[in-house]
Amino acid sequence: xxxxxxxxxxxxxxxxxxxxxxxxxxxxxxxxxxxxxxxxxxxxxxxxxxxxxxxxxxxxxxxxxxxxxxxxxxxxxxxxxxxxxxxxxxxxxxxxxxxxxxxxxxxxxxxxxxxxxxxxxxxxxxxxxxxxxxxxxxxxxxxxxxxxxxxxxxxxxxxxxxxxxxxxxxxxxxxxxxxxxxxxxxxxxxxxxxxxxxxxxxxxxxxxxxxxxxxxxxxxxxxxxxxxxxxxxxxxxxxxxxxxxxxxxxxxxxxxxxxxxxxxxxxxxxxxxxxxxxxxxxxxxxxxx
Numbered sequence: 001x002x003x004x005x006x007x008x009x010x011x012x013x014x015x016x017x018x019x020x021x022x023x024x025x026x027x028x029x030x031x032x033x034x035x036x037x038x039x040x041x042x043x044x045x046x047x048x049x050x051x052x053x054x055x056x057x058x059x060x061x062x063x064x065x066x067x068x069x070x071x072x073x074x075x076x077x078x079x080x081x082x083x084x085x086x087x088x089x090x091x092x093x094x095x096x097x098x099x100x101x102x103x104x105x106x107x108x109x110x111x112x113x114x115x116x117x118x119x120x121x122x123x124x125x126x127x128x129x130x131x132x133x134x135x136x137x138x139x140x141x142x143x144x145x146x147x148x149x150x151x152x153x154x155x156x157x158x159x160x161x162x163x164x165x166x167x168x169x170x171x172x173x174x175x176x177x178x179x180x181x182x183x184x185x186x187x188x189x190x191x192x193x194x195x196x197x198x199x200x201x202x203x204x205x206x207x208x209x210x211x212x213x214x215x216x217x218x219x220x221x222x223x224x225x226x227x228x229x230x231x232x233x234x235x236x237x238x239x240x241x242x243x244x245x246x247x248x249x250x251x252x253x254x255x256x257x258x259x260x261x262x263x264x265x266x267x268x269x270x271x272x273x274x275x276x277x278x279x280x281x282x283x284x285x286x287x288x289x
Contacts, residue, residue, distance in 0.1 A: 021153050021161070026200055028165040033238050034201040037249055039231040040194075043212070046259035047227050053262065064100070064209075065129035066262065067229075068120060068184050070255040071207050072096045075182055076121030078248040082181045082204045083239040084172030090239055091172040096121035097180035099203070102132055104139035113139055114146070116180040125261040184209065194230060201234035208232040229256065 015023070046066060054060045075082050075096045083090040098120040101112040115135050117128065153161060168174050175181075185199065186209040197208035210230035217226045233252070235245050254260075 017147075017150055017154060021150060024158075024161060025165040025168070026202065028162070028169045029202040030200045033236070034206075034234045035237040035242075035245065036198075036201070036235075037233045037245075038196050039229075039233060039249065039253060041229045041231060041253050041256045042226050043229045043256055043259075044226040046256065046262060049259045049262040061125055061262075062129045062132055064184075064186060065132055066125050066259075067207075067209060067256070068098055068100060068117065069123070069125045069128050069261050070252060071182065071184055071205075072098055072117075072120035072123070073260065074248055074252040074255055075205055077251055078244055080244050081235055081240050081248045083236070084175065084181075084204060085236065085239045086170065086172060093172075093176055093181050095119050096182060097176060099180035099183040100132075101185060102135045102139075104136050118180075120182075179203075181205070183207070194228070196230045196232045198232055201236070204236045204239060206234040208234075 047063075050061055050063065050066070079092050079094060079096075080090075082096065083092045096119065098117045100115060100117065102115050103110055104113045105111075113135065115132075117123070117131060120128065123131075153164075156164075168178070181203065182205040183203045184207045185197075194213040195211035197210045199206070199208055208231065210232065213228050213230070214225050215228055217224050231252075233249060235248075
């Protein structure tokens with residue numbers, strides 16, 4: 001429903017039903033004491049390996065799948081960062097379930113579809129890539145299920161819905177069952193430039209992917225263009241202290257910079273992956289899921 005105003009010109013639009021639960025639950029689920037880190041990570045090697053893999057096989061692995069794989073592995077090695085606080089106790093899940101948004105086309109419109117990747121810490125980059133592509137390939141099944149759940153929620157009185165959000169916020173097992181333990185969200189994957197995203201931290205680990213910028217490095221006296229990924233990482237300070245948080249961030253940076261999960265791509269017969277030179281960077285593998 002769109003109503004047009006007169007004079008200055010304005011519109012009144014109805015909020016999509018799928019966004020109503022998200023709007024209502026945010027105040028209940030947002031972390032009270034998040035600590036955040038802004039990372040700038042050199043992902044040139046990973047981008048080079050992705051290009052080499054595409055040239056060798058003809059398949060373009062999603063850069064988003066690579067980021068999710070690195071986040072999940074870093075969390076699996078430091079599981080205390082995904083701890084849920086319940087009173088004076090912490091519940092630490094052993095499995096890493098990553099919630100993300102997959103851009104799909106429904107009824108001719110591109111919309112973000114929430115999806116939880118189960119046991120992402122034990123899944124490879126190609127596995128994650130094909131999982132995300134399968135959601136994009138058949139979004140109707142996932143969207144229909146989401147619409148059915150939203151429809152049931154909206155039939156409840158608002159005070160009862162608010163009670164449900166409170167229960168969800170206080171039940172780590174329910175949260176993990178329906179929403180996972182970690183979230184990776186992208187606000188800059190389709191753009192470029194030095195930019196960090198910032199959003200509500202509703203999970204013990206929230207990773208917001210910002211932009212990718214090109215920066216000149218001097219390597220052996222020669223200028224090279226390196227690509228830097230900008231990340232905002234939010235952790236629940238009530239559940240994790242600075243030491244484990246720093247180790248998690250260090251490991252995440254290491255995985256992203258070394259291209260973990262992509263090294264097996266080139267074979268012995270393949271030429272070495274060339275270093276980036278001025279003007280050589282492209283954005284063919286910077287995509288959504």
